[in-house]
Amino acid sequence: MELIVCVKQVPDPEAPPASFKVDTATNKVVPPPGVPPVISTFDETAVEAALRMKDAKGGKITVISLGNNLVRDVVKKPLAMGADQLILLEDPVYENSDSWSTAYALSMAIKKIGNFDIIFCGRQAADWDAGQVGLGIAEFLGIPSVTLAKKVESIDGKVRVERVVPDGFEVIESPTPCLITVTNELGEPRYAPLKGIMKAAKIQPIIWKPQDIGVDPSQIGASGRRTKLVKLFQPVKEGKCEIIEGENAADAAVKLAVRLREAKVL
Amino acid sequence: MADYKGVLVCGEAIEGKLAGITAEMLGGGRKLADKLGEGLAVVLLGSGVKALAQEAIAFGADKVYVVDDPVLKDYQTDAYIMAMENVVNQVAPRVLLLGQTSMGRDLAPRFAFRLKTAVSMDCTELDIDPQSKLLIQTRPVYGGNARAVFTTESLPQMATIRAKAMSPLQRDDSRKGDIVDVPSGVDASKIKAKFVQKVKEEVAGVKLEEAPAVVSGGRGMGGPDGFKQLEALARSLKGAVGATRPAIDNGWVPSSVQVGLTGKIVAPEVYIAIALSGSSQHMAGCSGSKTIIAINKDPEANIFREARFGIVADWKQALPAFTQKVQELLK
Numbered sequence: 001m002e003l004i005v006c007v008k009q010v011p012d013p014e015a016p017p018a019s020f021k022v023d024t025a026t027n028k029v030v031p032p033p034g035v036p037p038v039i040s041t042f043d044e045t046a047v048e049a050a051l052r053m054k055d056a057k058g059g060k061i062t063v064i065s066l067g068n069n070l071v072r073d074v075v076k077k078p079l080a081m082g083a084d085q086l087i088l089l090e091d092p093v094y095e096n097s098d099s100w101s102t103a104y105a106l107s108m109a110i111k112k113i114g115n116f117d118i119i120f121c122g123r124q125a126a127d128w129d130a131g132q133v134g135l136g137i138a139e140f141l142g143i144p145s146v147t148l149a150k151k152v153e154s155i156d157g158k159v160r161v162e163r164v165v166p167d168g169f170e171v172i173e174s175p176t177p178c179l180i181t182v183t184n185e186l187g188e189p190r191y192a193p194l195k196g197i198m199k200a201a202k203i204q205p206i207i208w209k210p211q212d213i214g215v216d217p218s219q220i221g222a223s224g225r226r227t228k229l230v231k232l233f234q235p236v237k238e239g240k241c242e243i244i245e246g247e248n249a250a251d252a253a254v255k256l257a258v259r260l261r262e263a264k265v266l
Numbered sequence: 267m268a269d270y271k272g273v274l275v276c277g278e279a280i281e282g283k284l285a286g287i288t289a290e291m292l293g294g295g296r297k298l299a300d301k302l303g304e305g306l307a308v309v310l311l312g313s314g315v316k317a318l319a320q321e322a323i324a325f326g327a328d329k330v331y332v333v334d335d336p337v338l339k340d341y342q343t344d345a346y347i348m349a350m351e352n353v354v355n356q357v358a359p360r361v362l363l364l365g366q367t368s369m370g371r372d373l374a375p376r377f378a379f380r381l382k383t384a385v386s387m388d389c390t391e392l393d394i395d396p397q398s399k400l401l402i403q404t405r406p407v408y409g410g411n412a413r414a415v416f417t418t419e420s421l422p423q424m425a426t427i428r429a430k431a432m433s434p435l436q437r438d439d440s441r442k443g444d445i446v447d448v449p450s451g452v453d454a455s456k457i458k459a460k461f462v463q464k465v466k467e468e469v470a471g472v473k474l475e476e477a478p479a480v481v482s483g484g485r486g487m488g489g490p491d492g493f494k495q496l497e498a499l500a501r502s503l504k505g506a507v508g509a510t511r512p513a514i515d516n517g518w519v520p521s522s523v524q525v526g527l528t529g530k531i532v533a534p535e536v537y538i539a540i541a542l543s544g545s546s547q548h549m550a551g552c553s554g555s556k557t558i559i560a561i562n563k564d565p566e567a568n569i570f571r572e573a574r575f576g577i578v579a580d581w582k583q584a585l586p587a588f589t590q591k592v593q594e595l596l597k
Contacts, residue, residue, distance in 0.1 A: 013409050017546055017568050020411040029408060099375070100384060128407050128414075129527065130387045132375035139379035144458035145343060147372045150521070160462075165368045166475075166530065167522065168467040170340075174459035184511060184528060185521040226384035230402070231415040241560065241573045249583035256559070256577050257591035265536055265557045265575070266503070266595060 001059035001154065002116040003050045006106055006133070007043040007078060009070050012036065013126040020234070027232040029127070039077050042122025046182040047078040048189040049152050050120045057154050059117075060084045064109055066102060068092050072205070079200035080192030086205040087113075093210060093221040099128075101224030103136025108213040110141060118159060119179040123148055131181070138179040146172045150185035270421040272304040274359035276350065277322060278369060279310065284318050287365035287429050289325045294392060294432030295363055296326040298401070301394040302360065305329060309353050311346060311450075313339035323443035326435045330443060331357065335450035340461040341369050345452045347377050352451035354381065354422065361401050362422040363392075370426045378424050385424035386416045390431040401425065409527060410546035410553075429475070430533040430554050467522050471497075472506045474523060479505030480534045480552070482525055484542025485512040486562070486581065493519050496540065499589045502596060508532065510548045526551035541581045544569030561585070 012035050019032035031037070039047075050061045061083040065075045070090050079086055089109055097105070110119065121134030131147075138145035150169060151162035159178055163170045164185050174180075192200070210220060218224065244259055246252030260266045273295045278285040292308060299306035307329040308322045319330040333349050350373070354362065364370040366388045378385035386403035390413075393402040401423040403416045418424075474480065481500040483493055493507060500507045508525040509518070525532055527547040533554035540561045542548060549572055552558070560569040560576035561584050570576050577584060 011408075013547070017411060020408065022412055029412070098384070100379070103379070123528070126409060129405075129409065130375075131371060132378075132385070132387065135372070135375040136379045139376050145372075145376060146459050148368065162465075163368075164521065165464070167469075168465050170464050171462040172459055173462050178459065184515060188515060226420055227386065227416045227418050229414060230417055232407070232412055234412050237571050241570045241576050243565075243570070244575065244577050246577070249577070249579035250587035252577040252579055253561070253584035253588035254591045256561075256575060257588055257595060260559065260575060260592075261595045263575070265559070266592060 001053060001057050001118065003053055003059055003061045004110060004113065004116050004119045005043070005046050005050045005061060005063045005078060005083065006119065006121045006137070007047065007063055007065050007075070008040045008125045009037045009065060009067055009074055010040045010125055010127040012038045013041065022232050022234050024233060027229050037071055037074055039074060040122055040125040040127070042124060042126070042182060042184065044077070044189040045184055045186050046120040046122045047081055047083060049149065049180070049182045049186055051082045051190065053118065053152060053154065054082070062087060062113060064089065064106060066094055066097070066105055068095050075205070076200045076203070077192060079203050080196040081190055082196060086203065088205045088207050089213070090207055091210055096222035096225070097220065098225040098227050099130050099132035099136055100226040101220050103133045103140060104224060105210070105213070105215055105220050106133065107137045107140035108215045109208060110137065112208070112213050117176040119177070121179065121181045123181045123183045134179055134181040141179070143177050143179055144174045145179045145181070146174055147181045148183045149180050150183055152180055270358045270360045272359050273299040273302070273306050273361040273363065274354070274357055274422070275306070275308040275327070276362065276364040276370070277308045277310045277318070278365055278367060279312055279315050279318055284321045284325070285365065287367060287427065288322070289434035290430070290432040291363050291365060291427050292322065292326040293434040294427065296435060298361060298392060298394055302399060304360065307331060307357060307359070309333065311338050311349050319445045323441050324437045324439045328443050330445045331448050332445060333448050333450050335452065337452045337454055338450060340464070342457055342461045343372055343376060343459055344457045346373050347380060348452045348456065349450045350377055351380065353448055356448065359422045362424045364424070364426045366426040366428045374424060374426045381422070383420040383422060383424060384418045385426065387426050388428050389425045390428050392425060406550055408546070410550040429531040467520060469520070469522055471501070472504065474506045474508055474525070474530050475532055477506035477532070478534055479503035479536040479538070480508045480525070480532050480555070481505060481538045481540065482508035482510065482542060482552070483513055483540050484510040484548070486541025487513060487518065490518040492541070492581070495585055495589070499538070499585065499592065502589060502593045503536065505534065505536070510542045510545070539569050539573065540585065542569060543567045544572050561588070
């Protein structure tokens with residue numbers, strides 16, 4: 001099967017909350033010093049979903065990433081995990097893209113790739129948490145989409161997806177080609193083995209500039225935005241926790257219960 | 267552009283009743299419509315949903331569009347987009363609101379792209395700019411570490427709304443409104459991704475989103491056994507057990523009890539956070555709780571910045587004594 005995975009480089013969401021800073025003059029997040037970026041968590045899960053499909057059915061996995069200043073060691077991680085090919089849509093023009101302009105550029109790159117069975121995306125990226133790009137790509141390409149997948153199988157030429165809903169899951173069947181967004185319930189992404197890291201080091205990413213994929217310049221990056229970011233700010237936390245002390249843990253626990261009763265919390 | 271008017275809420279039914287999020291959106295949508303001096307409408311899509319129209323009026327809608335068709339019995343992306351396209355072409359709303367639900371997450375982005383407009387997902391606040399009349403859309407980003415405020419020039423201006431972010435109006439059954447039937451316009455041959463079946467994973471006891479008390483455990487629980495102790499505490503409080511994503515990813519508890527940005531959003535009276543650090547992504551699911559209580563052995567854990575009461579202790583030593591005392595006090 002021909003499989004495509006879209007991945008995004010983001011500031012590490014596991015960095016300590018205290019290191020998170022916003023420059024309110026530019027409405028931009030200041031990357032925490034010394035913390036390298038990562039592939040967005042759900043996108044790694046999307047790579048895992050593609051690898052499981054390749055394990056079951058064989059085929060080839062092409063990873064695409066769009067952005068500027070993409071750190072090679074970071075965006076090569078899917079290759080180290082077992083993907084076959086990496087295409088980077090890397091250009092300063094992609095700074096300040098929104099869901100619309102990102103999905104448009106990715107869909108144009110996928111049109112250039114041409115033949116594929118399934119596109120995998122993460123359910124949302126760890127920076128803007130929007131969860132739109134995957135569905136936007138499907139709409140631009142005019143192919144069916146299934147979101148929030150925890151299991152993806154190929155049965156009799158159809159894709160069978162278990163889609164997570166609040167009280168269980170739905171089973172959805174789609175013809176190919178289709179686009180699937182993947183959620184963390186699919187399971188932990190595999191570790192990149194040393195052999196994979198060595199193999200990935202030798203693979204040169206393919207770089208496609210905007211003109212290579214035939215995009216309309218007015219539709220990409222900041223000029224293609226459909227939303228205007230008016231303000232980005234950090235909410236103020238009050239932080240007035242009353243810490244109950246005790247002679248030991250059990251004693252503190254008892255005093256906590258008594259205090260909660262007093263305060264009419266219980 | 268001038269023809270787009272009013273606020274339209276995309277309603278949802280759960281087990282034959284108007285969903286809580288729909289009543290919340292009608293409450294929030296009413297304020298927006300009043301600020302605009304325009305009407306508030308709701309669209310109900312599904313099979314057998316007409317019975318809910320009166321309820322939607324009681325919660326604030328001036329007009330209810332009913333798209334009642336067996337083809338809409340279960341949510342399917344392609345069918346719902348066709349039906350919504352039909353409704354939006356007819357209604358031409360200035361503002362279109364959907365719930366940040368499993369339907370809204372799937373429908374809103376794809377529908378926004380179809381309409382060549384934009385949507386802000388998971389908004390917690392909406393307002394109308396008095397001068398421009400634009401919808402001001404505020405949403406948490408970066409896993410809850412920041413808030414972003416957006417506007418959109420294209421119409422309709424779309425947003426999905428986080429559960430519990432808005433308050434429903436008091437139900438008023440004497441309210442009057444219009445009910446309009448709209449054909450679905452769904453061409454079944456164009457439904458590509460098809461719903462096959464739903465598998466329910468029942469969780470015993472009180473439903474997490476409705477529980478007055480939630481007891482959640484995190485990575486520090488160390489395994490599934492600790493969660494049994496959390497259940498005992500939750501039972502004493504007539505509450506439910508929740509968990510963080512690491513606890514889910516480790517397979518200690520089913521994903522249906524995940525609280526957080528990518529799990530359930532809860533806002534109980536009491537939220538007891540045990541052996542969890544209070545990551546932004548978890549807090550996004552519980553920060554609306556009335557009182558947060560933390561038990562954690564790390565005094566630097568972020569949860570102490572979020573909690574009202576807490577103890578710095580290993581849960582293994584603290585929890586049995588705490589549960590016992592709570593049971594005694596509540597006798």
